[in-house]
Amino acid sequence: MTRTPLRPLARILAARKEGENPDAIERENLARRHEAARDGQRERAEGRLLVLGVVFLCAFFMVALKMTALAASDPAEPRAAASGAQIVATRADITDRNGRILATNLTTHSLYAQPPQMIEPVRAARALARIFPDLDEERLIRQFTGERKFIWIKRRISPEQQQAVFDIGEPGLLFGPREMRLYPNGKVASHVLGGAGFGREGVSSAEVVGVAGVEKAMDDVLRDPGRGDVPLALSLDLTVQAAVERVLEGGMRLMNAKGAAAVLMDVHTGEIVSLASLPDFDPNDRPRPLTSGDPGDSPLFNRAVQGVYELGSTYKIFAAAQGIEERLVSRSTVIDTRGPLTWGRHKIRDFRNYGSELSVEDIIVKSSNIGTARIAMMIGTERQQDFLGQLGLLEAAPIELIEATGARPLLPPNWSEISTMTISYGHGISASPLHLATAYASLLNGGRKVTPTILRQDAPTLGPRVVSEDTSRQAREMLRAVVTRGTASFGEVPGYRVGGKTGTADKPRPQGGYYEDKVIATFATVFPADDPRYVLVVTLDEPVETSGTEPRRTAGWTAVPVAAEVIRRAAPLLGLAPAVEPPALTGVTLARSD
Template sequence: MIRVPLRPLAQVIAARSQGLNPDIVEAERRAAVLRNRRSEERRRAEWRLWLLSGVFLLAFSAVGGKMAVISASAPTETRRAVAGEPIRAHRADIVDRNGVLLATNMVTSAIYVETRQMVDFVGVAEGLASIFPDLDAETLLEKFERPGNFHWIRSEISPEQQQAVHELGQPGVYFGPRETRIYPQGQRIGHILGGSRYEVQAARAAELEGVAGIEYQFDDRLGDPEQIDTPLRLSIDMQVQNATRDVLQSQMDAYGAIGAAAIVMDATNGEVVSMVSLPDFDPNDRPAPQGPDGDLLFSRASQGVYELGSTFKAFAAANAMERGVAGPNTIIDTRGPLTWGRFRIRDYHNYGPELTLTEVMVKSSNIGSARVALQTGTPAQQDFLRELGFFDASPVELPEARNADPLLPPRWSELSTITISYGHGLAATPLHLATAYASVVNGGLRVHPTLLAGATPPTEEDRVVSRETSQALNQMLRAVVSRGTASFANIEGYEVGGKTGTADKPNVGGYAEDSVIATFAGMFPSSNPRYVVVVSLDEPETFAAGAIRRTAGWTAAPTMGMLVTRIAPILGMRPQPEVLVENVPATTLASAGQ
């Protein structure tokens, strides 16, 4: 028996009093309760449905937004050599002073194998050996059979080689993305840029590192992620560099020299506009230091320490004038030979009993230069050469040059003072010589050599000689070219001035009889020097005027003349009428010293 719940008596009485059927009233009440319950359940269901739809909408929006960001950005990936050390896969460009590209990066690939994925060791070895002739199939096979799953094959391959490897169709051979360093100017600037190599490598990236030259000196700057898009701008002018190298190579070949160097420097601020050393090398294929071509890495311009001959007479004259010992027309005793102990100093020719200081320079008298240096004194000579930078390695931004210390006499005797006055007994680099000449001809302000564009000109705090001394020296150097030993360097319209220097090469127990280093150091225009040029030829030789000639007047001076003819128009300099300046009044050595 089923018990039916009784309706409340109050509801029944109320319904009957209104003339209604209590059963119908109860049914309607239950129907209303049911409708309310269903309405509430519908509202709950609709709310849950909207909430779930919102969640899905947000999720799909996030995924879509991320996909849009990824598709619009450059692909990146985490690159690590070891935990916590990111690999710097990019490197800033290097350009010359005019924006010409000197070093940049090119996308390439490396190739490696994972032996666990390989199915045919012999096929892979033979296939790779056929694509890369320098690889041996047997050697590769031995590598594949060694312990370990990962083996490098090559750090760089060309697109053609990559396609050929693809066509092998061998599993287990993979490519890793790389950025290789290329040098569009090749060997024409090898000694300056130095070169780079892969230092840290991983399957998906590799880090380039400078090994020499500018690449090594500014390794942190070139690899700095914040400066990747800012090229490093050098002071080098590639048009001048190309012209300098072409002239130097042709003259080196013409004179049969075994080496040569040339430097063009802005005399106003020490910027190196061009620096060439021959023979040179291509930084795209840098030779190994210990290999058969390792000698090519040596820069004669910034590393070669040589005796520079009579080019040093300019410093003896400038020092004497600056200290009031002599003037351009001071009479100098040139009677010879000059005897010091068992040593005798002679001139190349007999120039008579006396010459003016200017004529000592013009005729390149060793005796005259020696007597001026003795009158000036050893301490004064030491101080002056120290001020010009001959006591320390060159501060130029080349790590190799920082190790090229000048060779000074172990005991600076009076004989050292004599021989150094005409360029023997002290050895330095051509870069030292160019820097010193720039400092004494530019008005007397010491400059510091630099390979970076935008150098700051020196100030009065950097003065090494007075403006008057500098001007007088420039007139002397101009006379050397216009009517002296460097006449072959005289180019009409450019007022070339300078001094020749011929130094015997050191040999076992002394000096070689027929091997010299011929040097010319000069500037143009002499009335207001803008550029200093140093040219050096190692063991030059030419047949002229019925005899074999090795001196700088016959070899380095003509090279200077050809060089000025080539580079002056590139530097924006046009031939100008020569400005003649009167010499200071003549005086005697004795009276000038008072």
């Protein structure tokens, strides 16, 4: 902008010539300059007002949009932000082999407090103590009136409890969504499922993690977001499992046993169709582990998998089968059974006197310790170890249950010749009922090793050969004879040709030695014996049968009747129709027509 001088020289000189006052020119120019300055200031002020008006208009427009959005949305409780990594709360369902739900998820809520937001903390504490009787009112008052900013009150509440807390009307009591694990069948298959609990937690979500059983062993699979809605299918049959547990519980009470276990396995696939351990528990309300005493006394203890016991004479069929397989004996080979059999300071005796000699088959039928020990001496220590190892009796069972990893068989520190003899009839070595079921399945299914699994299999997986098909057949026939004319006569179930072997082992004392009046009674069975489909192992802890004049503890009187009832109930559920033999024809003459 060109600035005009107040006293321009040309005009001043012209004014003096004309006799005018030059000061008037200066005043005129000064007035024009002030007027121009006022015009500029006015324009700048008008521009600022315009910009400010536009800003206010935009602000009011944004506020109006936010108010409209809030008015159109549903009301919600305020949430505290959870710091840290994102919590994955989803978990796949677990089903039985037929798709029936064993474990699923249920949406619920947790309850927490933010004391700074509370209006009447003392009244809120008293109201909460009335809703949740297990809460300490005085402690809540101290927490609500203290310096803490955040307090967990309940990790899981019911809809009724949530409504009751709503009715308190306290803004400082807030709810967080939770996805909890639900087991709709209660105690059924509790030791297989194990249970789940909360891992990392935030106010808006919680991590559900497995704490035992298949829930913990398959935790990564169940929590894998890539599975989508695909459930984890177990090999269990829910109907069979419920029937086995019901019969086992009744048998345990009838036989006055401290505990019981049962394993029902498909001999061709290794699938566990039923696995039960008593006493059991409800995984929806899992009890706390014992902090003292014998862990086996806890209902959380899985006797079928974790319990390693001397399983007694059920091992005798292994010695007989190995002797036949290695052509050391045949079923008709006569063995010296005169007793006692002495080795150093140790003496091996039979339960009763069976005579001076027995065939190999009769050794199994009558359950002779001496005869089995003599067969084991023919086999030798190294070959016995190798054979039992092939059957999976010397290492932890490779099954998808977290408890199995720590349940290793108890072996003698020095596997001497006397160990070879006692192990042949099930003493001096301890294994679980699951180990025994796996070994029986591998021996009796035609001689192919199976791997136990709790997951449903689409097809059999043939393992390495353990014995020949002929040896497997002869073993089944000997076990069938145990039921028809031996120690397991109570195990006969019409139509199912049950074969099996009893085992009664004295229970070891914690301080050493054995109890005189406490035993572990076991019956290992295969059915049908001529066309094997399933192996069943039933074990009773400290059973006593008291129907007679004297208490009876042997497996033939205790475990065998229970196993027979399990087969009677479960076989039809498994789709096995009884084989009905036609009655003999009497008074009928057969005529041949040419």
